[in-house]
Amino acid sequence: MDNEMPPQPAAEGCGHNETRRNFLKQSSLLTALALAPGPILKAAEAELDETVAAAFEKVPLKLDVNGKKYKLSVEPRTTLLDLLREQLHLTGTKKGCDYGQCGACTVHVDGKRVNSCLTLAVMQDGKKVTTIEGLADGDKLHPMQEAFLKHDGFQCGYCTPGQIMSAVACIREGHADSEGEIKEYMSGNICRCGAYPNIVAAIQEVKSGGQKV
Amino acid sequence: MNQFQYLRPTKPKAAIDALARDTNAQFIAGGTNLLDLMKRGVMAPQKLVDINKLPLDKIEKQNDSLRIGALALNSTVAEDKLVLERHPLLAQALNAGASAQLRNMATVGGNMLQRTRCHYFYDTALPCNKREPGSGCGALEGFNRMHAIFGFSDKCIAVHPSDMSVALVALDAAVLVSGPKGDRRIAFADFHRLPGDTPQKDTNLEQGELITAVEVPDSPFTKNVHYLKVRERASYAFALVSVAAALSLDGQTIKDARLAMGGVAHKPWRLSEAEKSLIGKPATEATFRQAADIAMRGAKAFKYNEYKLKLAPNAIVQALKNAASVA
Numbered sequence: 001m002d003n004e005m006p007p008q009p010a011a012e013g014c015g016h017n018e019t020r021r022n023f024l025k026q027s028s029l030l031t032a033l034a035l036a037p038g039p040i041l042k043a044a045e046a047e048l049d050e051t052v053a054a055a056f057e058k059v060p061l062k063l064d065v066n067g068k069k070y071k072l073s074v075e076p077r078t079t080l081l082d083l084l085r086e087q088l089h090l091t092g093t094k095k096g097c098d099y100g101q102c103g104a105c106t107v108h109v110d111g112k113r114v115n116s117c118l119t120l121a122v123m124q125d126g127k128k129v130t131t132i133e134g135l136a137d138g139d140k141l142h143p144m145q146e147a148f149l150k151h152d153g154f155q156c157g158y159c160t161p162g163q164i165m166s167a168v169a170c171i172r173e174g175h176a177d178s179e180g181e182i183k184e185y186m187s188g189n190i191c192r193c194g195a196y197p198n199i200v201a202a203i204q205e206v207k208s209g210g211q212k213v
Numbered sequence: 214m215n216q217f218q219y220l221r222p223t224k225p226k227a228a229i230d231a232l233a234r235d236t237n238a239q240f241i242a243g244g245t246n247l248l249d250l251m252k253r254g255v256m257a258p259q260k261l262v263d264i265n266k267l268p269l270d271k272i273e274k275q276n277d278s279l280r281i282g283a284l285a286l287n288s289t290v291a292e293d294k295l296v297l298e299r300h301p302l303l304a305q306a307l308n309a310g311a312s313a314q315l316r317n318m319a320t321v322g323g324n325m326l327q328r329t330r331c332h333y334f335y336d337t338a339l340p341c342n343k344r345e346p347g348s349g350c351g352a353l354e355g356f357n358r359m360h361a362i363f364g365f366s367d368k369c370i371a372v373h374p375s376d377m378s379v380a381l382v383a384l385d386a387a388v389l390v391s392g393p394k395g396d397r398r399i400a401f402a403d404f405h406r407l408p409g410d411t412p413q414k415d416t417n418l419e420q421g422e423l424i425t426a427v428e429v430p431d432s433p434f435t436k437n438v439h440y441l442k443v444r445e446r447a448s449y450a451f452a453l454v455s456v457a458a459a460l461s462l463d464g465q466t467i468k469d470a471r472l473a474m475g476g477v478a479h480k481p482w483r484l485s486e487a488e489k490s491l492i493g494k495p496a497t498e499a500t501f502r503q504a505a506d507i508a509m510r511g512a513k514a515f516k517y518n519e520y521k522l523k524l525a526p527n528a529i530v531q532a533l534k535n536a537a538s539v540a
Binding site for chain 2: 188
């Protein structure tokens, strides 16, 4: 299914964004003058056969998120996490520390678990992203979601989407063979409520259940 | 995060050109450290050159070495069959670093280029000669628990945080780089530098130079190896002290040895004299203790890191015992 998001309108003519845009234009003027010939021309000269964007330009981005295809337009400094939450409104993925220390933002990119706060959305062009919203099969919860419920693998729940995405990857990678191994390979996900024993129990149950994750 | 110009070249030459012309540009690969630093305002490049489309991620066997592409992921290298077979010490060191998520993002080239985790470097309200040359070293008279005991200067006492690099320096690796002036090869031991009067420079890379690969020469260190990392929690923390130990044994006699430490200096700290002292000796605790004493010559502590003067030699002995399977 091609769920095409319209490119974000350039911010001209919309409230405070306009002011910001104008400020950026003005502050970029010096750079622009210094850059003549413009960045695109300069890029051609340097054989930059791919994407080039000035600081204030948005970059086109194609992304598959939970099986939906998006054509987007993003500012280069947007992290994958902010894109998911702010532009795609997939707020299941949480922003905890925003510095790659807590794991609350864990998603899968091309099947690998990553911290979505420490990567730029534009760096994921053409890739397949799975978030917590994409884990269940319709109304049927993923076995790991079931196991977290059964074992009470959370209290406040803020770290849970990241824990579950990480836990699924942990089993897929083959790093869930013992309690010790699970603890080591889940160490990138912090739970301030301290639900760790229950999280480990949930992962062990899914692992020993032998279901396809 | 400040705004920046974004480029995504597909050829190494284009990437190098893009950086060579602009001193305020940075390559970005995994981004796990650079974006962290950009969010905090510690680094503010005006241009990011995304090198992820460059064909630099292969791990290949060569005549007498293993060539690991600069863009190979830390997790990929740590689980690679050739790496596990030939350089298990490198796999151990990689798995001791960061978290599973970060190892899925961080690249080999980026790992060796990561910046120190010194709090004074990270906190833009505090003085730091590495971040802002001439502003002073806050750690010198400050909270210096994590800091260096070797090779520091009065300008900087920070340590290099990489685990992978400790294994690579022990294994006599070489760094292959391409730059505006052509290609060159840097011995791993000469890649990182000591702070001296210019702690803002972590490495001997020149402007516009791109790491393309790391070469690890074949060695007999395929079995009796151990990477020991001592940290404040069992996993996912930077080292207080780490030790890469590799032995080549003939029965119980040490034929050859490699030893390096992390968390003790501005660069991965190779212990050549201690290595020499091991050769020809029996693989016993007494031998290892003697090597550790040699390794610690010249170490000097600051107010809060005196514990490292005890921890480091004990870690060396333990790593060697583990490598030799001595109880």
